[in-house]
Amino acid sequence: MLEIRNLTVDYMTRRGRIRAVNDVSLSIMDSEIVGLVGESGSGKSTLGYAILRLVPPPGIIKSGRILLNGVDLLGLSEDEINRIRGKDISMVLQDPMTSLDPLMRVGDQLLETIVAHENIGKEEAREKAVKLLEAVGIKADRFNDYPHQLSGGMRQRIMIAMAIALDPKLVIADEPTTALDVIVQDQIVELFKELRSKIGMSLLIISHDISLILEISDKVGVMYGGELMEFSPSDEIIREPLNPYTQELLKAVPNIELDDKTLKFIPGDPPDLLNPPMGCMFHPRCPRAMDICRKDKPPTLVVDGKHVKCWLYSEG
Ligand code: ATP
Ligand code: SF4
Helix, strand or coil: EEEEEEEEEEEEEEEEEEEEEEEEEEEEECCEEEEEECCCCCCCHHHHHHHHHCCCEEEEEEEEEEEECCEEEHHHHHHHHHHHHHCEEEEEEECCCHCCCCCCCHHHHHHHHHHHHHEEEHHHHHHHHHHHHHHHCCCCHHHCCCHHHHHHHHCCCCCHHHHHCCCCCEEEEEECCCCCCCHHHHHHHHHHHHHHHHCCCCEEEEEHHHHHHHHHHCCEEEEECEEEEEEEEEEHHCCCCHHHHHHHHCCCCCCCCCCCCCCCCCCCHHHHHHHCCCCCCCHHHCCCCCCHHHCCCCCCEEEEEEEEEEEHCCCC
8 A cells, every 4th residue: 555665864954964764665555554663763753754745844855755556655746745645644643732723622623624625514524523533432522622621642532533534545643642641542552453443544653662563563664773674564573573673672671570670771872863873773782783784784684574674684
């Protein structure tokens, strides 16, 4: 359904070029949930925004292709991509308060989205808005509430209702649960899974939390320093993570069943993208780094159908 091929995105800052997404390729099938995970600054959000051609300045999409059912979104005119936004691909952001109008009733905001894009009368649009509220677990009697009258979780449900209002093929959700407590986080994850089964949309979910990503996703892309280190089915990532960075991310997940309750973290810092390291981006922190890792960038290899960027899997 969506295929990203060799996507590269730069921020041309006054201090120099930041390559936020470097030669990334991945695909999302119909009704599939793909998760993107990685530490802060690894390029996850930039990749999400690039799909909708909404990378903020001084960002530019340098090269690559983004194919939605075979149509290259990077080749479309501004009018054409505007028609895709919301209708074919929509977005849910971390903080609904920045996206919702505080002075407008939530039901009316939903109505506005529907009426702006669909050629239907007000009554029909209202019925659809109420159905959408119900689909995301909000009772119709909250239609006339203002955003501040709702809890954080309910506001995020409203954002999800707006994102699915026009039956998009793909929803991109950037840290959709980060501002919520763990119980509400779980409810939002369940809601996304339920909507995928009911309406068959695909979902690209972005988070720094690998346990959340593994819980919800069919496939997982692990990003580091703008590069896709691994792209594999979630159960494979749990069973046998290939890239040492994925392995380290998993080791850092707290496990309440273990006696050792100390919080683990990956030693060292993420790369400075103004002065990236030579060779593999992860080599300064990688426990398995070899000489070649310090000199040459690893290729992306296919190992048992999984994609991994690491010299460990290169023959010879
Ligand atoms: P986070 O979870 O912190 O949002 P992320 O993995 O989503 O991180 P991005 O936000 O895509 O990563 O950032 C990737 C790189 O691009 C970082 O080095 C960041 O500093 C840089 N960057 C992002 N937005 C801008 C911008 N508007 N101008 C300049 N550099 C930017
Ligand atoms: Fe580690 Fe080398 Fe693999 Fe990079 S290429 S992840 S440094 S082993």
